[in-house]
Amino acid sequence: MTRSIGGATRLFAVLGDPVAQVRAPALVNPLFAELGLDAVLVPAHVRPADLAAVVRGLEAVGNLDGLLITVPHKFTVCGLAAELGRGAELAGSANALRRRPGGGWFADNFDGAGFVAGLEHAGHPVAGRRFLLAGAGGAGTAIAVALLEAGAERLTVREPDVARLDRLVGRLERHWPGRARGSAVPPPGDADVVDVVDVVVNATPLGLRADDPMPFAPAELPPGCVVADIIMSPPDTPLLVAAAGLGHPVHHGRHMLDQQLDLYRDFFGL
Amino acid sequence: MTRSIGGATRLFAVLGDPVAQVRAPALVNPLFAELGLDAVLVPAHVRPADLAAVVRGLEAVGNLDGLLITVPHKFTVCGLAAELGRGAELAGSANALRRRPGGGWFADNFDGAGFVAGLEHAGHPVAGRRFLLAGAGGAGTAIAVALLEAGAERLTVREPDVARLDRLVGRLERHWPGRARGSAVPPPGDADVVDVVDVVVNATPLGLRADDPMPFAPAELPPGCVVADIIMSPPDTPLLVAAAGLGHPVHHGRHMLDQQLDLYRDFFGL
Numbered sequence: 001m002t003r004s005i006g007g008a009t010r011l012f013a014v015l016g017d018p019v020a021q022v023r024a025p026a027l028v029n030p031l032f033a034e035l036g037l038d039a040v041l042v043p044a045h046v047r048p049a050d051l052a053a054v055v056r057g058l059e060a061v062g063n064l065d066g067l068l069i070t071v072p073h074k075f076t077v078c079g080l081a082a083e084l085g086r087g088a089e090l091a092g093s094a095n096a097l098r099r100r101p102g103g104g105w106f107a108d109n110f111d112g113a114g115f116v117a118g119l120e121h122a123g124h125p126v127a128g129r130r131f132l133l134a135g136a137g138g139a140g141t142a143i144a145v146a147l148l149e150a151g152a153e154r155l156t157v158r159e160p161d162v163a164r165l166d167r168l169v170g171r172l173e174r175h176w177p178g179r180a181r182g183s184a185v186p187p188p189g190d191a192d193v194v195d196v197v198d199v200v201v202n203a204t205p206l207g208l209r210a211d212d213p214m215p216f217a218p219a220e221l222p223p224g225c226v227v228a229d230i231i232m233s234p235p236d237t238p239l240l241v242a243a244a245g246l247g248h249p250v251h252h253g254r255h256m257l258d259q260q261l262d263l264y265r266d267f268f269g270l
Numbered sequence: 271m272t273r274s275i276g277g278a279t280r281l282f283a284v285l286g287d288p289v290a291q292v293r294a295p296a297l298v299n300p301l302f303a304e305l306g307l308d309a310v311l312v313p314a315h316v317r318p319a320d321l322a323a324v325v326r327g328l329e330a331v332g333n334l335d336g337l338l339i340t341v342p343h344k345f346t347v348c349g350l351a352a353e354l355g356r357g358a359e360l361a362g363s364a365n366a367l368r369r370r371p372g373g374g375w376f377a378d379n380f381d382g383a384g385f386v387a388g389l390e391h392a393g394h395p396v397a398g399r400r401f402l403l404a405g406a407g408g409a410g411t412a413i414a415v416a417l418l419e420a421g422a423e424r425l426t427v428r429e430p431d432v433a434r435l436d437r438l439v440g441r442l443e444r445h446w447p448g449r450a451r452g453s454a455v456p457p458p459g460d461a462d463v464v465d466v467v468d469v470v471v472n473a474t475p476l477g478l479r480a481d482d483p484m485p486f487a488p489a490e491l492p493p494g495c496v497v498a499d500i501i502m503s504p505p506d507t508p509l510l511v512a513a514a515g516l517g518h519p520v521h522h523g524r525h526m527l528d529q530q531l532d533l534y535r536d537f538f539g540l
Contacts, residue, residue: 004295004296004299005295005296005299005310005311005312005313006290006292006295006296006313007284007286007289007290007291007292007293007294007295007296007313007503008290008313009295009312009313011312011313011314014277016277017332019277019332019333020276020277020278020333021277022276022277023277024277025275025276025277025279026274026275026276026277029274029275040275040310040312041275042275042279042281042310042312043275043276043277043278043279043281043333044281044331044333044334045331045332045333046330046331046332047330047332050330050331053323053326053327053330054327054328054330054331055327056323056327057323057324057325057326057327057328057330058324058327060316060317060320060323060324060327061314061315061316061320061324062287062289062315062316062317063289063290063313063314063315064314
């Protein structure tokens with residue numbers, strides 16, 4: 001439930017394209033109500049060509065205190081921020097912007113930290129384990145950074161866009177030499193990699209639509225391998241359904257956002 | 271109460287400076303809920319220098335269907351619209367913008383029509399009566415136009431800004447020759463005018479703050495003169511309290527907005 005909105009209500013917006021699938025308003029607005037805050041988070045559908053105009057326009061809305069950013073704007077928005085936090089700096093992408101006292105936006109990224117916290121909270125430790133991550137987009141990059149920062153032993157990133165893949169692996173290599181590698185091979189051709197992983201993570205949009213191909217071939221996964229998805233709607237993606245059917249522990253998308261709520265509260269000073 | 275907000279929620283915003291006093295969200299959001307619409311109206315605090323950037327930025331928000339405009343933006347916003355409706359054209363100011371099918375905003379003004387409907391609904395007919403109106407700002411201008419259009423016999427507009435006053439009276443004179451006059455004299459110096467009015471209307475911001483001077487001197491009003499205020503917060507302005515104490519029929523600000531709700535529904539196709 002959302003509390004009543006009046007003229008003095010403070011605003012937050014989540015920007016995405018599409019945006020109808022975002023769960024942040026349904027999660028955050030009840031939290032505002034619980035905290036007794038006269039604030040509301042609304043969705044804003046923003047196409048890539050319009051991002052700069054919207055971010056600048058919203059900066060001029062005096063009762064708007066912050067923005068959440070989702071696909072496909074997490075990279076681009078960094079160029080619209082006056083200052084980047086460490087999470088955004090490392091990942092090259094951001095998912096939260098707050099006002100700086102002197103004007104302009106301060107951007108940071110909590111996707112990766114939220115994902116790692118969600119995994120660990122669900123009983124899947126990160127340190128010393130081997131990961132296969134599909135997707136080197138905004139969320140994938142942030143998750144890659146956070147997994148290595150949290151002590152993952154090895155990380156393979158699979159991404160069909162070779163330029164994007166090389167950019168991410170190069171960045172990881174500079175910070176954590178020898179622990180990351182890339183794979184541009186589509187499934188199911190990477191059985192050699194899948195064979196030696198403890199956790200696979202889908203950070204692609206595959207699974208948002210019922211007829212999407214799966215990001216991993218469930219039948220190729222080694223027994224006991226944890227299968228994680230960051231897609232929140234539908235909660236049970238075809239990947240998770242198939243993996244659960246084969247007896248794998250599965251990890252749903254909502255954990256990442258659930259764990260981010262505390263991080264957001266700190267960031268926005270709520 | 272506001273219904274729950276999700277990713278698919280449609281947005282409306284009311285733009286003003288200040289905006290904390292606006293009643294539109296508290297009135298409109300329960301109406302959306304009653305209508306079963308997944309839509310929300312939020313306040314947006316926008317300073318004059320930022321109006322163009324905000325209006326253009328919000329035009330690029332795909333799930334935002336319309337804007338309501340309040341003080342001090344009602345004049346300026348006309349220059350940001352691609353097309354003006356008859357109400358906005360006559361008044362030179364607008365308080366509602368919707369998208370045009372081909373892009374850009376279509377602006378119209380419902381302040382005047384809402385005020386006239388509110389007066390008549392409360393049992394105070396307009397046709398054939400004599401009015402004294404304080405304030406030639408956005409709302410004042412719209413009300414002046416609507417009163418004459420509804421058949422007011424005579425209208426005196428009092429406004430200390432002579433250029434603004436002359437502009438409005440000139441416009442009224444072109445459409446309704448001989449029925450409007452201006453007065454730049456501050457109260458209580460216009461007893462000659464007050465003496466022959468049936469209804470006085472405050473369309474200035476005087477009364478928003480407890481220590482504002484009154485827009486009319488209540489002691490000078492003739493017996494039976496209706497005293498109307500368009501200020502909605504506080505509901506009982508010092509003017510209305512004093513006038514009621516002297517036995518005058520008083521007319522509160524909320525009537526104007528109450529009557530506008532139906533006009534907005536038509537305008538936005540809800």
